[in-house]
Amino acid sequence: MTLVIGLKSKDGIVVASDSKASSEITSNSTVQKVFKLGEHSAVGIAGDGGLAMYFLDQIQGGLNHNTGILDLAEQIRVKGKDKFNDFFEHLPPEKRPSLSLLLAGYTNDHVPKAEIYKLNSKDNFVPRKAVTGFECIGIPYIADYLLNRLYEPEIRVDAGGELSVLCIQETEDQDASVGGATRVYSFSATKNFQEISPTDVEKLKEKNKQFQIRQKSRFYPEDPDAGSENPTS
Amino acid sequence: MPSIKINWSKLIRFNKEEVEKLDIFGGVYRISKKAEDGKYYVFFVGSGEDIKQKLLSHLSDEEANTRLKNYLQQKSDFSFRYALVKERNMQEAVEKQMYKHYIPEYNPEEPKSSLDVEANLN
Numbered sequence: 096m097t098l099v100i101g102l103k104s105k106d107g108i109v110v111a112s113d114s115k116a117s118s119e120i121t122s123n124s125t126v127q128k129v130f131k132l133g134e135h136s137a138v139g140i141a142g143d144g145g146l147a148m149y150f151l152d153q154i155q156g157g158l159n160h161n162t163g164i165l166d167l168a169e170q171i172r173v174k175g176k177d178k179f180n181d182f183f184e185h186l187p188p189e190k191r192p193s194l195s196l197l198l199a200g201y202t203n204d205h206v207p208k209a210e211i212y213k214l215n216s217k218d219n220f221v222p223r224k225a226v227t228g229f230e231c232i233g234i235p236y237i238a239d240y241l242l243n244r245l246y247e248p249e250i251r252v253d254a255g256g257e258l259s260v261l262c263i264q265e266t267e268d269q270d271a272s273v274g275g276a277t278r279v280y281s282f283s284a285t286k287n288f289q290e291i292s293p294t295d296v297e298k299l300k301e302k303n304k305q306f307q308i309r310q311k312s313r314f315y316p317e318d319p320d321a322g323s324e325n326p327t328s
Numbered sequence: 329m330p331s332i333k334i335n336w337s338k339l340i341r342f343n344k345e346e347v348e349k350l351d352i353f354g355g356v357y358r359i360s361k362k363a364e365d366g367k368y369y370v371f372f373v374g375s376g377e378d379i380k381q382k383l384l385s386h387l388s389d390e391e392a393n394t395r396l397k398n399y400l401q402q403k404s405d406f407s408f409r410y411a412l413v414k415e416r417n418m419q420e421a422v423e424k425q426m427y428k429h430y431i432p433e434y435n436p437e438e439p440k441s442s443l444d445v446e447a448n449l450n
Binding site: 304311312313315316317318319321322323324325326327328 | 336
C-alpha cells in the first residue's frame with residue numbers, strides 16, 4: 096500500500112511518499128512513488144505498482160509540461176482514459192485495477208498558482224482539484240486527519256516537509272503496509288524539483304518524535320494516593 | 329508475555345534531598361510534574377542497577393539529556409516514584425512497558441529491551 100501527500104506551501108509545493116510495496120507474501124521498501132514532470136510539476140502514484148509504472152512510462156513521454164498544471168491534468172485525463180480503455184477493454188470499469196495519481200504543479204498565469212489534483216482510474220482520471228491546500232492518496236485517513244488539524248496555507252516548504260514526514264510516520268505507526276524510506280520532494284514556480292536528503296528526512300523524523308500527540312501520559316496521571324512508603328522488591 | 333508484580337513507592341518530591349534519603353539500588357522509576365490542574369503527569373521513565381545514582385544524575389549538571397536537564401532546572405513541582413526490580417533484563421522490560429504506556433515527552437527514544445513483560449504500573 097502507499098501514502099503520497101501533496102501540500103501547497105507559501106513558497107512551493109511539497110510532495111512526499113513512503114516507499115513500501117506489499118504483495119500477499121512479500122514486501123519491498125525501496126519503491127519510488129513520486130516522479131517529476133519537468134522541473135515544476137510532479138506526479139505521485141498509488142495502486143497497482145507495476146501497472147502504475149508501465150502506465151507512466153506509456154504516457155510520460157507524450158506530456159507537455161510547459162503549458163501549466165491545468166492543461167497537464169487534462170492531458171493526463173485524456174491519455175489515462177485512453178490507455179486504460181486500451182489496456183482493459185476486456186474488463187468492465189468496476190473490475191479494472193485501481194490507479195490513483197496525485198498531480199502537483201503551477202498554473203501558467205502571470206503570477207503562477209500552485210495547484211494539486213487527484214486523478215483516479217475508477218472515474219476515467221477526471222481531475223479533482225484539492226480545495227484544502229493538500230491531498231493524499233493511498234492510505235490517507237491518518238494524514239488527512241493530521242493535515243486537517245495542522246495545515247495552514249501560510250506553512251513554508253521546510254515545515255511542510257516536516258508535516259508531511261509526520262503524516263507518513265504516524266500512518267506507518269498504525270499501518271504496516273506503509274513504510275520504507277520516506278521521500279520528500281519540493282519545487283516551486285521558480286525553483287527546480289529537488290529531493291530532501293535521507294539524512295535530513297531522518298532529522299525530521301527525530302524531531303517529530305517530540306510531537307505532542309504521541310505523549311499518552313496526559314491521559315494517565317499519577318495517583319497520588321497509590322504506592323507504599325518503603326516498597327520491597 | 330510474563331506477568332510480574334512490583335511494589336511502587338508513594339510519590340516523592342523530586343529533589344536532591346529526598347533522593348539522598350533513599351537506600352535503594354536496582355529498579356525502575358518515573359518522574360512527573362504537577363500541572364495546573366493539580367495532577368501529576370509523567371514525562372520521563374528510567375531504570376538502572378543503581379536508580380538512586382541515576383535520579384541524582386538527572387538533577388546534576390552532568391545529565392547528558394540536555395532537554396531533560398533544562399526541564400528539571402525549572403522551579404516546578406516535580407515528583408518521582410520507584411519500584412525495586414532485581415534483574416537487569418526485567419528492569420529494562422518494565423522501563424520499556426512504561427515508555428509505551430506514557431510515551432514520556434523527555435525520553436529521547438523507546439528503551440531497547442528484547443523482553444516484554446506485563447507489570448503493574450501502579
